Amino acid sequence: MMNFTTLLCMLLTGADPALPADALLPANVTPPGHSMHGESFDEGPRRAASLLGTTGRVTFPVTTSVVQTQQFFNQGVGQLHGFWYFEAERSFRQAAKLDPDCAMTYFGMALANVNNDTRAKGFLAEAVKRKSKSSEREQKYIDALDAWYKADVGDEKKKKERIRNYVNALEEILYRFPDDLEAKAMLGMGLWQHRGELEMPGYFAIDALLNDVLAVDPFHPVHHYRVHLWDNDKAKLAVHSAERCGLSAPGIAHMWHMSGHIYSDLHQYFDAAWHQEAAARTDHAYMIREGVFPDRIHNFAHNNEWLVRNLQFLGRVHDAVTLARNIIDLPRHPKYNSFPGGKSAHYGRLRLLQVYSQFELWESLIADAQTQVLAPTTDENEQIKYFRHLGRAYFRSNDPVKGRAQLAILERRLARLKQDSDIAVDEAVAKARFEGNDAKAVEEKRAQAIQPTAERIRTLERGVDELQGYVLLSEGKPAEALERLVKANEVDEALLADVEFQAGKQDVALKRLKDWVGRSKNQARPLAALVQLLWRQGNKDEAKRSFETLREISGSIDLDVPPFARLQPIAMELGFKADWRLPKPVARNAAELPDLATLGPLTWKPVDAPSWSLPDGAGQLHSAAEFQGRPVVAIFYLGSGCLHCAEQLKAFASKQKQYADAGISLVAISTDSVENLKKSQERYNTEGVFPFQLVSDTTLETFKRFHAYDDFESTPLHATVLIDAQGKIRWHDLGPEPFMDVDFVLAEARRLIEPAKVEFPREPELLDLSHPADALAPRNVFPVPTQTPAKEPVRNEVAAGPKP
Template sequence: MLGAGQVRHQGLYDARRCGCDHLWGATAWSAEDVPTSAAKPENVVDPGHSYHGEAFDEGPRRAAYLMGTTGNVPFPITSTSPQSQAFFNQGLGQLHGFWYFEAERSFRQVCALDHSCAMAYWGMALANVNNDKRAKSFLAEAVKLKGDASERERMYIEALDGWYKAETGDEKKKKSRAQNYVTALENILHKFPDDLEAKALLGLTLWQSRSDLGLSTYFAIDALLNDVLAVNPLHPSHHYRIHLWDTEKASQAVNSSAKCGQAAPGIAHMWHMSGHTFAKLKRYADSAWQQEASARVDHAYMMRDGILPDRIHNFAHNNEWLVRNLQHVGRVKDAIALSRNTIELPRHPKHNQLPGGGSAHYGRLRLFETCSQYELWDALIADANTQYLGPTDDHAEQVKRFRALGRAYFRKGDVENGKAQLAILERRLKRLQQDQEEAVDKAVAKVRFEGKDAKAVEEAQKQAKQPTSEKIRVLERAVDELQGHVLLAEGKPDEAHERFKKATNVDELFLAEVQLLAGKKDEALKAVRDHANSHENEVRPLAHLVRMLWQLDKKDEAKQSFEKLREISGPLDLDAPPFARLEPIAMELGFGKDWRVQKPAKEDTGERPALDSLGSFTWQPAPAADWSLPDADGKLHTLAEYRGRPVVVIFYLGYGCLHCAEQLQAFAPKTKEYADAGISLIAISTDSLDDLKKSHAKYKPEGTFPFPLVSDDSFAAFKLYQAFDDFEKVPLHATYLIDGEGRVRWHDIGPEPFKNVDFLLKEAKRQLQPNHIDLPVEPTPLDDNRPANALEPLNVFPSSTPASAPVTPAAVKVPEKRDVAG
């Protein structure tokens, strides 16, 4: 452990190292208050940043450990440390599983054990396949060190160096780059024909670059990968075979799908990929099993190692696809539980926002979807009044929410509340249409004022409509659906059906029921039968088909369809409405009240471990480590004293850290807002007690800091909370939200302190008060009778833009009188 003097020598406490001395006047401390021991040495970096350069700031900064579950991939390297080999092999296995975050950690561990190991940097470059800037930085180090590496290692480094140095400005250059890299890997095989990793990477490259290379063959690449598997049957290149055949002929990859997860059971993505194959083959129960295994492995890893869920490649995608497969097999309760859990996950400005493509987005999408498909109207309405499906600031999400709420109310027979949601959507639509009209008026007036021609006027109209056109279309469809429900409630199924079709995205099985109500029996039955045929092996369409056939007195055909349903019925929830309605039919057919048929797993799915052994079905916050630290007066503060009350814990890098001062200054004025939300604040510093006193003494304007500052100059708590770079032995910035039960709900760790105070407060309320929602102010339509001012469009510009030619007053056309805001 480093002493304070040694840390200061490394530049951690220099207040002015970033050349920002002039900013100190804006903080609670001033430059002359910086400890004298913090004199600025040469070539220092900001607190929390890596001494090795920008590339090392991102990515994992905690030491790796040997997991033992990342694949059997021996790859001899040159290193002065005997321990390096195992971590390198682990990193390579993680690369094969596309687990880039942990692969980089393993290679950083190799580097920590032996800074001269060129292949450690080669591995870190490969782990940044989606970040060329970082990859090139790492590879440059590998090139510098390759002189001490073996010939084989140098060939790998030079091959990758050629890839990153190649130009890619056009298709010809991309093809040349790919060809040269393929040739470089083949040269390794000429020299070392038994090198399985060269064959595996070659197979991967041929698959990934097949478009650039103009390759149409699948079997040639497959043969190459099978050469690897013939020698090492559980090599993680099973992953590549699944990708290879995924879009061509999935059945070719069934054998690899039975072994992919087993080849590297600690890598969630390896379980996930087998789900691709089984989903393509419409074996949804097998696909769901694989994706559930992936989810459980990820949950176990994240909860064990303290990783925020959306930091992980493919996590959100796997879980949302799992929900879709759960829908297909009728595991409705599990689909609801996982969707809700996906919404509950921590959100972060960088990793998981709404709107966006992360867990927050997918969770809401699949929860709305599952409730609607399985007619769980009470659950949808209840969730719409919680953080699960509550209001948001996003227009598209709000429209989706009101549309789904209206549907739920109408479908459960509550017409009054259904009409209330319709009225909200109609008001939103009217206001948007009014705003669009005004935007068009002003745009046209401006163009005409500038003396431009009719084509310019037309373009101005088009550009003015563009920001709101899609929003209006989405609203119009939502209004159409709910108006269809009004018509249905009025006993007009024919008109309702037409309005539903206009709305688009209305459940096809529900549309068929509306047709049946309209007396169009043949059309309704054909619609359900076609839907069931196009959604092969999905239980819900078959359930609807059975019921409609029975209603139409086609009992023999209903029995045949029911028997087909029973073949895939093992996992489904009998109490879900589409299945519960089948009970009288099942009883009459002699299938019994519980008509499900349990089927054993097929032999081609491989050896499956018990799912519970892999991890939990949902992510849960992990317990926070306790600490006991003194404040400036020597009073001890512990995490335990916050039991029963949430607390935000800020780890900052001392009195001399400018960015830390800015962070504390950002949180201090918000102390009361956090307190009003029932949340305490405390900051843990690397400062000694003496420097901690200076922080208190210089705080303005109150004279004392509004929440406790405590000392951890031994870095013990920093290490417990991952706020420590194990590779460079320096503390990091970190901010944690810990709930009243002592569980970590949210964190941010990195080279910069987290200063988005309002975001964290909002996120804390979302997580800690799930039943509290804030209703945003709904837009109000403009008054149709408001006074119009025909000259207003001409006077909204600060100054006119000179026309290309002089414009006479007669050429300036005043727009016709319209209802615009005065």
């Protein structure tokens, strides 16, 4: 039976509740929100491009009578050189809008989808349809890429044959058109990318080809490929390109980022961090300006997490913390930035825990563990890290009671997991024996049963070892503590050296730190630890020499951070000033570089939501001002003809109470006219009242201001937008389909707007093994977390479990 909410939603859209949604769509009609050109055009950018002037000097003539089509095509090729695929596709779409018959614009869209074969093939098919109107040169480009996508790649031999054919096709273009710089650039990139499959013995032939391009245009963005080419133990050969890579296309963040590869290879962390920061600032400025959310951009998360690493090497600890916390705070999306996947959400947590541990910021770690910044998660491996780091922070900040409580949690998890593993093994062995398997087969079944939990058991054991090491230290047993800490892995080298010193192994401690310094060239913290240990041993001359080495890279160090603050008395006794740092170095080719602040902000910030004022079905005006001071989710839906919109409205309506309980309002903005909204309301007035406000935007001006609009096809799009109490857009989903995961939106809204509220998972109970186990019972399935404000003493209650 259809429930009340479903009926209201179907009536709202004018749908017949007796028919399934798909049956109501007329044949050969484009569904609302989708592109009239097909599925390939549904994804990717839907807003108009603009000419930026900062994407590289590129000239790639194409057949068109429209001047701006040529300009946007050139811009798109420059963006391709910078691996800025999302924006390259936007430029090519803009070029195609201006001249739909220009075949090369669709060729460009295909190249911009190098990581999506399905979309690339769809775009390329459009290029092939139109190639007869193109020049011989353009047709050769289209044919080369068309052959690439049509090639049979059923085995390694055929894959290599496809690569060789593509390379030969590009060379054929150069034979016929020897002055085509872009053919040389594409060939150089192709040879670099496939040098392994082509069995190329070295790099200099590719380098010579790329330098041919630079001989004609010294600031061509092909510098990017030279950086990739020499991003290895011969990185010094690419320093020239590292100096010019960002300058050759300053509006593309990845071009700044790539210079950081070379400088990091050379342990020149100041220059590496400068360029990575330039990339971060460029990305942030672009995203804020264009309304593009983080993690829609190639390598955004990778650049920022690497920047945090290099800031640590420099001792810029406060900036590292600021950036890592910002990475965690970024909006999450199931498709682009999920946790614990390898995007911003994952990297931010990883790097923040690393910074806090490396620089002994225990109070900050403990505080953030009680909020959404480092909140507990439902991922088991992340939870092990959580309790291990929290236990470490408590022990090392002289709170052994709470430290032991985290140890108890890890021990209980370990005991339960071992119980599950033992039961699984017993069942597997019993089953194998019952089936008459021989002893060898039985052992194979035993090994297979152990495998699913083996690594998790090892991870838990390492966490227990570390925290047990701290217990032993607190009991005055450094030798025994050292044994446990060494077994634990991932324990700080400075701590291990300190424990070795306490255990009477001073030479071993000194060797450990010298080895650490040796493999951590130009990194501040290992040197600081070495200075402190040498001084502690009474070796003041060597301590001074090491201190002077540290001072050479000290310009960015935060002196108030514990590992560096402990050096102040030593500095004073050695005759240095209280601020013992030397001036910051000047960036390589500083005279050519821009001021970092002019590129954009160090961190991403949400933008102001546009204002709006729209009528409901009765003609009464409603506006954004009604929601001032409280968060709201705005649902942009495509009127009475959109059946999927009805499903979305139904989903949100069914959770309206949960949203209200969280203090979040809902409003739906429709393409329907006031009259149609009124008719919809009249259809269900006898049934009840829809649970949130519906308003009309027939002009689509509000849709456009919220970017819920396809500029290329002049049609509205689906959008779901979270606006916080300060009127900032904190999350959105825009596209051809309505966002249906209403539980995700609610959870993400709570994370973003209520950072002090966290969910603490209940811990697993140990099994009573005195009774036969139920073979069908789920293994290690923990209860669903309950939401509790962090200000309540939940952590202490959880921590007050059984004592070890």
